[in-house]
Amino acid sequence: MRHKNRPHALEGCRLRERILWGGLVIVILSWTGNYLYFQAQQLEQPIFLEHYYETSMREQDTIEFTFYYLSNKRNPSEVLYVNVDGVDGYPAPETDFQMWTTTTNVPQYEQEFSHHYLKSVVLQFQSSFLPIKKGSDVIWSFDKIDVTFKDGQTITADIGNVKVYGDEPDYEIFDEQISSSSNQHWSQKSMVTTQPLTIEEITVPFPKEVAKDVYVKLNLTQLPSSKYEEDEPEWFEDLVDLKRNKMEGISIAAPIFPLSLKENDWLQLSMRFNPNRESYYDFGIEMKGTTDENNPFLYKAPIIDSPYFSQQKVDDIIKEHQGVNGR
Amino acid sequence: MKQALNKIFWGYIFVMLEIHIIAIDILPDPIGYLFIVLGVSALSQTFQVAKKARNLAIMLIFLSIPTIFIQENMDYGPLSQLSLFQGWSIYSTGLGLGKIILVFYIFQLLMSIVLKLDNQELHTRTSRTFKIYIYVMLVGAIANSFTLNIAGHELIWLTVSIGIISLIMEIVFLILLRSIRKHGDGSIAS
Numbered sequence: 001m002r003h004k005n006r007p008h009a010l011e012g013c014r015l016r017e018r019i020l021w022g023g024l025v026i027v028i029l030s031w032t033g034n035y036l037y038f039q040a041q042q043l044e045q046p047i048f049l050e051h052y053y054e055t056s057m058r059e060q061d062t063i064e065f066t067f068y069y070l071s072n073k074r075n076p077s078e079v080l081y082v083n084v085d086g087v088d089g090y091p092a093p094e095t096d097f098q099m100w101t102t103t104t105n106v107p108q109y110e111q112e113f114s115h116h117y118l119k120s121v122v123l124q125f126q127s128s129f130l131p132i133k134k135g136s137d138v139i140w141s142f143d144k145i146d147v148t149f150k151d152g153q154t155i156t157a158d159i160g161n162v163k164v165y166g167d168e169p170d171y172e173i174f175d176e177q178i179s180s181s182s183n184q185h186w187s188q189k190s191m192v193t194t195q196p197l198t199i200e201e202i203t204v205p206f207p208k209e210v211a212k213d214v215y216v217k218l219n220l221t222q223l224p225s226s227k228y229e230e231d232e233p234e235w236f237e238d239l240v241d242l243k244r245n246k247m248e249g250i251s252i253a254a255p256i257f258p259l260s261l262k263e264n265d266w267l268q269l270s271m272r273f274n275p276n277r278e279s280y281y282d283f284g285i286e287m288k289g290t291t292d293e294n295n296p297f298l299y300k301a302p303i304i305d306s307p308y309f310s311q312q313k314v315d316d317i318i319k320e321h322q323g324v325n326g327r
Numbered sequence: 328m329k330q331a332l333n334k335i336f337w338g339y340i341f342v343m344l345e346i347h348i349i350a351i352d353i354l355p356d357p358i359g360y361l362f363i364v365l366g367v368s369a370l371s372q373t374f375q376v377a378k379k380a381r382n383l384a385i386m387l388i389f390l391s392i393p394t395i396f397i398q399e400n401m402d403y404g405p406l407s408q409l410s411l412f413q414g415w416s417i418y419s420t421g422l423g424l425g426k427i428i429l430v431f432y433i434f435q436l437l438m439s440i441v442l443k444l445d446n447q448e449l450h451t452r453t454s455r456t457f458k459i460y461i462y463v464m465l466v467g468a469i470a471n472s473f474t475l476n477i478a479g480h481e482l483i484w485l486t487v488s489i490g491i492i493s494l495i496m497e498i499v500f501l502i503l504l505r506s507i508r509k510h511g512d513g514s515i516a517s
Contacts, residue, residue, distance in 0.1 A: 016461065020431050023465035024424060030472040031420065038475045073478075114478040 041115040045153060046071045047321050048145075050160035050279035052206045056168035057127050057134045064092060064124045067145075067159055068280060068306075070116045070314065076107045077153070079121040083146040087129050092122040113314050136166035160279055161206055171297040173197060177266075181304070185239060185275045189301050190268040196292040199259045202252040202269075203286050213274035214303070216285055218256075219249030221266050235274040247272065258289070273305045278317060281305045328440075331369035332508040335433060336501060338362025342391075342426065343497050356391035356422075360384045363429070367436065374439045380432035387425055393418065420471070427464045430500065434460065437507055449510055456503050463496050 047070040055063050071077040082089045109117035132138040141163045148154045174191035181187035202218060204211045215233050247270045250256060261267065271285060284300025291297060341359025364384045371377035434457040441450045467489045474482055 016458070017431070017435075020428065020461060020465075023461070024428070027424065027465060027468040027472070030469045034472040034475045041476070112478055114476060 038115065042072050042074070043070065043116070043318065045155045046077045046119075046147075046149070046157075047317065048147070048157035048159050049317070050158075050209070051162065052160050052210050052279055052281055052283055053162045054165070054205060054283040055163075056165040057130065057132070058168050061127050062124045063127060063130075063164060064122055065162060065282075066120050066122050066280075068110065068118060068120050069157070070113075070318065071119050073107075073112075073115055073117055075151070076109070076117050076119060077149045077151065079123070080148045080150045082123055082148070084125075084142050084144075085131060085140075087125055087131065089123040089125045089145075092124050111309060113309075113311050116314060116318075118309060118314075130164065132164065132166045134166060138166045140164040140166075161209065163205075163283075168300075169298070171299060173291070173297050173299055174267075183306065185273040185305055187271045187273075187301075187303055187305070188268065189271075190266065193261050193263055193265045193267070196260075196262050197289055197297070198292070199257060199261065199287055199289040201257050201286075201288050203288070205283050205286060209279070210281070210283075213277045213279075214281075214285075215272045216252045217247050217249040217270045218252055219268040219270065220259075220261075223250055233274070235276055236272065238275055239272060269301050271301070271303060273303070275308060276313075277307050278309075278313065279307060328370065328373075328511050329508055331366045332504060332511065334362045334366030334369070336366075336504045336508070338364075338366060339497075339501060339504070343501075356394045357388045360388040360391060363433075364388065367433070370436060370440075374436055376432065376435045376439055380429060380436055383425070383429050383432060387422075387429060390425065391422060394422075420468075424468060427461070427468065430464075431461055437503070440507060440511060444507075444510055446510055449507065453503060453507070456499060460496050460500055463492060467493050 049068045049070070051065070051067060053065055055065070057063060069077075079091050081091075107117060107119075109119050111118040127134060130140060132140045141161065143158060143161045144156055145159055146154060146156050172194060175194055176189065176191045179189045202216065204214045204216065212233065213235070215236060249268065249270060269285065269287075273281065282302075282304045284302045287299040287301070289297055338359045338361070341354045341362060342356050343359075344354045364381055367377045367380040367384060371381055434453070437453050438450075438457065441453045444450075470485060470489055474486055477485065
């Protein structure tokens with residue numbers, strides 16, 4: 001019995017030894033394949049996203065912006081300093097010391113993707129070093145920054161467009177009543193005129209890059225009768241928030257200007273932003289006009305909004321950038 | 328033989344607990360492999376196949392020495408990608424594969440033992456456990472390689488599943504060792 005069984009059992013063992021080595025070869029191939037794929041996903045350098053920001057130097061010793069970038073998860077890049085038109089900017093110091101001491105090894109990020117982090121950096125610039133003077137009506141505008149990371153790598157990054165105003169006059173034209181906004185890509189503002197005035201135009205800044213992704217409607221107690229009809233932008237359907245249904249009034253693209261208002265007239269601005277865009281917003285919708293006393297005014301309805309990124313979109317952005325860099 | 332199987336049993340527990348209870352170094356791997364070497368050496372005169380297991384276990388004693396000194400952060404979580412392929416990961420993956428090969432040889436040894444015991448039921452059980460263990464561990468090692476390229480919930484789900492399944496397999500292996508020891512006790516005087 002014992003002798004009968006033995007050759008059979010050893011035969012089985014030999015067969016399985018082949019399976020073991022075959023299996024181990026597959027394991028090693030699988031690791032190699034995954035590692036090669038992992039390597040192929042690594043960015044040569046961090047990718048800065050697009051930002052459309054406006055700020056003014058009014059009463060501030062420093063100005064700051066939050067920039068967002070994609071970085072490899074392995075060895076995530078941290079900004080050491082940046083240089084814009086010869087002006088150095090530095091990341092804002094950590095304010096939360098508790099966080100600093102307990103999480104030094106834990107990477108800070110806004111969003112996590114399979115191979116990348118979406119990271120942010122708050123950059124501060126000393127007002128006194130800026131190429132424009134506080135209070136002047138000059139605009140400092142830039143779309144590229146030289147970024148040096150802690151690992152010594154320096155890149156020139158396209159960051160969209162940033163405008164810094166030397167001054168931002170405060171025209172007391174409106175009493176602001178209700179102002180609401182959300183991270184769901186909408187914002188709303190209602191106000192009352194403090195004096196009779198004429199609105200000549202309402203415009204979205206950065207017309208080339210931003211205008212197509214921002215939809216603004218103006219609502220008044222008595223809407224001007226206009227035959228103008230405008231199609232809603234395509235992305236409008238992608239807004240999931242129910243608020244979009246409450247968007248009342250008439251598009252600012254409609255030929256309703258100039259628009260004369262009396263004192264204590266109510267008006268409301270409703271703003272919607274393309275949720276599928278890839279850029280960060282911090283600017284104001286501009287309302288230009290003249291008071292009945294013939295003083296020109298400029299009013300800005302601020303917008304701060306961040307896009308939402310899916311894995312797919314991150315992949316697309318990386319593909320686009322690597323195409324540009326010739327990789 | 329009872330003592331030899333006992334040593335393999337405890338040696339394996341030393342090796343296993345190092346892997347599954349994170350950052351606990353009180354049961355160092357090399358001592359576990361040393362126990363296994365002592366166990367299989369005692370059997371190598373009766374069973375030829377024990378020599379392969381002994382040689383590999385001796386290698387693993389030395390190869391696993393770094394696990395005593397390095398704070399072992401077996402990453403089960405979204406951060407695991409950070410340390411992957413920074414040397415340590417290649418090392419611990421290789422060590423894991425070495426352990427699968429060692430268990431394979433121990434299984435071959437167990438097959439020879441149960442063959443000698445002439446216990447059909449135990450033979451079938453050992454043979455079946457042998458196959459399942461090796462297949463599951465190989466599939467687990469393949470699945471592990473994909474942790475490089477996934478993130479978030481999927482990564483946690485995958486690493487936890489692999490962890491639980493391999494823990495179950497190792498317990499099944501230990502129970503089998505126990506059973507063979509018990510049966511061996513009655514059948515063969517050591």
